[in-house]
Amino acid sequence: MSQRMDYNKATPAGMKALGGVYGHILHSGLPGALIDLVYLRVSQINGCAFCIDMHSRDLLKGGMAVEKMVLVPAWREGGKLFDEKECAALAWAESVTNVSTTGVPDADYQAAAAVFSETELADLTIAIGLMNAYNRMAISFRATPAAAA
Template structure:
């Protein structure tokens, strides 16, 4: 086993996860091999150490580790948010550590801060012939078959649909910038993989004059430079944390970052908008609403 093997494994995981339903968009981690040697008094075992540097807000894709790999992780700098197997999502700060059993799944591994970098030291005790230390986990729904609408929920439950529409109307008159809200709707729909809502909100943003260069980078907004304002970055980060609540737990760091930009009412209204779009995504996906683009093809 070589350090190159480990770095390549992380890179392959990242590439395999990339896509609209990926949980960890905005990935910008750097893996640096630090040590790789067979353990002399334990035949067949090796010790491998790597440093993982995370840019602000960056994350590793969800992944599983080799069935032979026992892992010790130590936060060198900053704060790392981590979820191992079915355990709680936790934030570990500089000087804190945790361990992962062989074959562990790592659904959350990211910088807990959107403004400061973080560094993690990962030490593997692993079978020397175990060449693949990191395997990507598939995330998001698989819906490769052509879509056919299952039912028209607006017709079946008009009262419920009207109630959702009332929340939508509230958001529109809440004072939040309309373009900002549509960007959030688009990002939430990317995470959930909702084709109907992706089509709708992309069209809405184009009508508002948003350039295609910006739309193309919504999924990777952290790397979008000056294309995204401070307010848009804060809204998109909050939308990701709230939408992925089962993984993130919406930590204090995410709340504090959002509150540094939005006042109390703005943040509540923004969270209502995020929750609404998650609801619409689930309705459209569950009942197979067909995107306008499909109707026009």
């Protein structure tokens, strides 16, 4: 599969705008490893090879154990590998990413709101939306994962 176009060159201002949102998330106070974990899960749900590859590499560079990373798709069965915040973030990421089927029910919101402050939950939701946007760009234009380059 070859890349259809370089969307970074096609719309540098648009990609810079997404980068500004990314910068906000980096400075939001949410732990970087938590955000990378959410980015990986969203990318897995969407089937974005480019982003799965990138965020897996980021998590490994950040020190996440391979044993934990490979269980991200089955995090509910991961036992104590995933802490309370990670579980809440992953559940929220799944509900928000699958909004067309979940409708993001009150129970999902209440579970996330029990663990995160309003600001944290808003920023986490921005991060989830951002990764969904990046996934759609990479999938639509067939961005090549580093592992396949």
